Amino acid sequence: MSVISKSRFSDQRVRQLAQAYAANRPLVQRGLTVGFVFYVLTAAYRGIFARPSPRRRDEGKDAARKDGKSARVAVDAVFYQRLSIILRIVIPSLRSKEALLLFMHSSLLVFRTAISLYVAALDGKIVASLVRGQSLQFLLNIIRWLLVAIPATWTNSWLSYVQNKLALAYRTRLTKEVLKQYLGDEADGPDGKVYYKISNLDDRIKNPDQMITHDIQRFSTHLAAIYANLAKPVLDVILYNYQLSQNVGAEGLVLLTVLVQTSAALLRALTPSFGTYTAQSAALAGSLRHTHSRLSEFAEEIAFFGGEETEKRLIEQEYAALVQHEEGVMNKKWWYGCAEEGIVKWLWGSFGLVVCAIPVFFKLPGLSNFDLGSRTEGFVTNRRLLLSSSDAIGRVMYSYKDLAELAGYTSRVSLLLDTMSDMKKGRFEKALVSGATEGENGRILRSRGQVLLSDDIQFDNVPIVTPNGDILLKSLTFNVKPGEHLLIVGPNGAGKSSLFRILGGLWPVYGGIVRKPHASDFMLIPQRPYLSLGTLRDQVIYPHSQQDMGARGVTDADLVAVLERVQMESIVEREGGWDVTREWRDALSGGDKQKIAWARLFYHRPKYAILDEATSLVPPDMEGTMMEQATALGITLLTVSHRPSLWKYHSTILQLDGQGGYIFMKLDAEKRLALQEEKQDLEAKLLEM
Numbered sequence: 001m002s003v004i005s006k007s008r009f010s011d012q013r014v015r016q017l018a019q020a021y022a023a024n025r026p027l028v029q030r031g032l033t034v035g036f037v038f039y040v041l042t043a044a045y046r047g048i049f050a051r052p053s054p055r056r057r058d059e060g061k062d063a064a065r066k067d068g069k070s071a072r073v074a075v076d077a078v079f080y081q082r083l084s085i086i087l088r089i090v091i092p093s094l095r096s097k098e099a100l101l102l103f104m105h106s107s108l109l110v111f112r113t114a115i116s117l118y119v120a121a122l123d124g125k126i127v128a129s130l131v132r133g134q135s136l137q138f139l140l141n142i143i144r145w146l147l148v149a150i151p152a153t154w155t156n157s158w159l160s161y162v163q164n165k166l167a168l169a170y171r172t173r174l175t176k177e178v179l180k181q182y183l184g185d186e187a188d189g190p191d192g193k194v195y196y197k198i199s200n201l202d203d204r205i206k207n208p209d210q211m212i213t214h215d216i217q218r219f220s221t222h223l224a225a226i227y228a229n230l231a232k233p234v235l236d237v238i239l240y241n242y243q244l245s246q247n248v249g250a251e252g253l254v255l256l257t258v259l260v261q262t263s264a265a266l267l268r269a270l271t272p273s274f275g276t277y278t279a280q281s282a283a284l285a286g287s288l289r290h291t292h293s294r295l296s297e298f299a300e301e302i303a304f305f306g307g308e309e310t311e312k313r314l315i316e317q318e319y320a321a322l323v324q325h326e327e328g329v330m331n332k333k334w335w336y337g338c339a340e341e342g343i344v345k346w347l348w349g350s351f352g353l354v355v356c357a358i359p360v361f362f363k364l365p366g367l368s369n370f371d372l373g374s375r376t377e378g379f380v381t382n383r384r385l386l387l388s389s390s391d392a393i394g395r396v397m398y399s400y401k402d403l404a405e406l407a408g409y410t411s412r413v414s415l416l417l418d419t420m421s422d423m424k425k426g427r428f429e430k431a432l433v434s435g436a437t438e439g440e441n442g443r444i445l446r447s448r449g450q451v452l453l454s455d456d457i458q459f460d461n462v463p464i465v466t467p468n469g470d471i472l473l474k475s476l477t478f479n480v481k482p483g484e485h486l487l488i489v490g491p492n493g494a495g496k497s498s499l500f501r502i503l504g505g506l507w508p509v510y511g512g513i514v515r516k517p518h519a520s521d522f523m524l525i526p527q528r529p530y531l532s533l534g535t536l537r538d539q540v541i542y543p544h545s546q547q548d549m550g551a552r553g554v555t556d557a558d559l560v561a562v563l564e565r566v567q568m569e570s571i572v573e574r575e576g577g578w579d580v581t582r583e584w585r586d587a588l589s590g591g592d593k594q595k596i597a598w599a600r601l602f603y604h605r606p607k608y609a610i611l612d613e614a615t616s617l618v619p620p621d622m623e624g625t626m627m628e629q630a631t632a633l634g635i636t637l638l639t640v641s642h643r644p645s646l647w648k649y650h651s652t653i654l655q656l657d658g659q660g661g662y663i664f665m666k667l668d669a670e671k672r673l674a675l676q677e678e679k680q681d682l683e684a685k686l687l688e689m
C-alpha cells in the first residue's frame with residue numbers, strides 16, 4: 001500500500017516538474033539559445049586567438065625557415081600587426097576597388113546563407129505536400145524551387161568570381177608595391193638597387209624571386225578566402241542553429257553540440273601535422289627543381305666533363321627523398337580519411353538524425369501540428385539545416401588552420417617588405433668574417449661615410465669593405481678628373497671590382513668621403529657582359545627602350561654606324577634584322593658579346609666607362625681602336641686589365657697590393673713598359689743562370 005502511494009507521489013512529483021518545465025520552457029529556451037550563441041562566439045575567438053600547440057608552432061617555424069631563417073610564426077599580436085601593415089597596401093582606402101570587392105563579397109556571403117535557410121524550409125514543404133497528396137501545393141513549391149535556383153546559382157558563381165578577383169587585386173597591389181621598391185627607379189638614388197642588395201649584402205632572403213611570385217600569390221589567395229573561411233561559418237552556425245532550435249528545441253541542439261564537440265576533439269587529436277608535411281614537400285620539390293635547373297644551366301660544362309652519371313645520381317637521390325616523403329604522407333592521409341569520414345559523415349549524421357527525430361517522438365510544448373505531413377516537413381527541413389550547420393561547425397573548427405597558413409604567408413611577405421625597407425635604410429644582416437666587429441675593424445664597420453655628387457671622382461680616406469665585413473683597404477685616397485683615364489691593377493681579390501661597386505652605389509660607404517657623379521653616369525663593361533631578353537636592337541641600346549631611342553633622335557641607321565665602330569655591322573643581316581628576338585646569351589660568342597657591350601657604350605656615351613677586363617676576348621688590334629674611339633667621344637676610362645698594351649691609354653694608375661696597401665700615381669706608360677721589359681729580361685737571364 002505504502003509502495004503504491006510512494007510511486008504515486010513520485011509520479012505526481014515528476015508531473016509537477018514537467019509542468020513547471022513546460023511553463024518555464026520559453027525562458028529555458030532563450031537561456032540555452034543565448035548560451036549557445038555565446039559558446040560559438042567564444043569558441044571562434046579561442047580558435048582565432050588561441051596560443052598554438054607546440055606542434056603547430058613548429059609548423060609555422062618550418063614555413064618561415066624555408067629561407068634559412070628561423071622565426072616564430074603564430075596567430076598572435078605580431079601576426080595581426082603585420083597583417084594590418086599589408087592590409088593598408090592591398091586596401092589603400094575605403095573607396096578603392098578592393099574595398100568595393102570586399103563589400104560585394106560580404107554581401108554575397110550573407111545572401112547565400114539567407115537563400116540556404118529558405119531552401120531548407122522549402123525542401124521540407126515540398127516533401128510535406130507530397131506526403132499529404134496536395135498536388136497544387138507541390139507544384140507551386142516546385143516552381144518556387146526553380147525560381148530560387150536562379151539567385152542561388154547566380155550567387156555561387158558570383159562568389160567565386162568576386163573572391164578570385166579580390167585575390168588578383170590584392171596580388172596586383174602587393175606586386176606593384178614590392179616591384180616599386182625592389183627595382184627602385186632613378187629617383188631613389190643611393191636607396192635603390194634593392195634587388196642587388198637583398199641578395200648580395202644581406203642573408204635574410206635567399207630566394208626573393210619565389211617570394212615575389214609564389215608567396216605573394218599564396219598570401220593573396222588566402223587573404224581573399226579568409227572571410228569565407230572564418231566569419232561566414234561563424235555567422236552560419238549561429239543562424240542555422242537558431243533556426244534549428246526553433247524547430248527541435250534548444251535542448252536537442254545543446255546535446256548535439258556536446259556530442260559534436262567531443263568527437264571533434266577526438267578528430268583533432270588524431271589529425272597529423274599536415275602543415276609541416278606540406279612545407280617539407282615544397283622544400284623537397286624545390287630542391288629537386290634546383291638540381292634540374294643547375295643541370296640545364298651548366299649543361300656545357302657537364303657535357304665536357306662527361307658528368308652525366310654523377311648528375312643522374314644526384315637527381316635520383318633528390319627524387320627518391322621526395323617520393324619517400326610523399327608516400328609517408330599518402331599513408332597518413334589514408335587512415336586519417338577513414339577516421340574523418342567515420343566521425344564527420346556517419347557519427348555526426350546519426351546524431352543529427354536523432355535530433356531531427358525529437359519533434360516526431362516527443363510532443364514539444366510550443367510546437368503544434370503533428371500530422372504526418374508536418375512531421376515529415378519538420379524532419380526534412382531540420383536535416384538540411386543540420387547538414388549545413390555541421391559543415392559550418394567543421395569550417396569554424398578548421399579556421400585556425402587557415403589562419404595559421406595565412407600567418408605563414410603573412411610572415412613571408414612582411415619579411416620581404418621589412419628586408420627591403422632595411423636595404424633602403426642601409427641596414428644589412430649578414431654573417432661576418434671572424435673578428436670583423438672587434439677593434440679597429442669593428443669601428444670601421446659601425447661608422448658610415450659620405451657620398452657627395454660631383455663631376456670628378458674623389459675618394460678621401462674611404463675604406464673598402466666587403467659585405468661580410470672583410471676590410472680589403474682601410475683607407476683609400478685618389479682622384480680622377482674627366483679625361484684622366486685611370487688604370488687599376490692588383491692581384492685577384494685585391495678589391496678592384498669592389499671599388500666599382502662603391503662607385504655604382506651598390507656597396508655602402510663605411511667611412512671618409514666619396515665624391516662622384518650619379519650612378520647613371522657610369523657604364524660597366526665586364527668580362528662577360530649582360531644581354532637582356534629582347535631584340536637585337538634592345539641589346540645595343542640597353543637599358544633604353546625603343547621609345548627612349550626615338551626620343552634621343554637615334555635611328556636604326558645610326559645604330560648600324562655604332563656597330564661599325566666595333567666591326568659588328570654584319571650581325572644585323574646575319575641574325576635577320578633589328579627586331580629579331582633570341583636568347584642572345586647563347587646566340588653570340590664571348591668576343592661578340594664584348595663587342596656588343598662596347599657598341600652599347602658608344603650609343604650611350606656616359607661620362608665614365610668602367611672596363612673590367614672588357615677587352616679580354618677581342619683581338620688586340622681592335623681593343624686599341626675601341627679605346628681610342630671611347631676617349632675621342634669624351635668618355636673617361638676606369639680600366640682593370642692585365643694587358644700592358646692598354647697602359648698607354650691611361651694617365652694615372654691605382655695599384656693595389658692585395659695586402660691592404662696601394663699606390664696611386666701618374667702613369668708614364670712608356671717608362672713603365674720599358675721597366676717591365678727590363679724586368680722580364682732580367683728574370684729570363686736569372687732563369688738561364
Ligand SMILES: Nc1ncnc2c1ncn2[C@@H]1O[C@H](COP(=O)(O)OP(=O)(O)OP(=O)(O)O)[C@@H](O)[C@H]1O
Binds near residue numbers: 492
Ligand atoms: N657580394 C659579396 N659578398 C661578400 N664578399 C664579396 C662579395 N663580392 C666580392 N666579395 C669579396 O670581395 C673580395 C674582393 O673581390 P673583388 O671582386 O673586388 O676582387 P678583384 O680585385 O676584382 O679580383 P679579380 O681580379 O679576381 O676579379 C673577394 O675576397 C670577394 O670574395
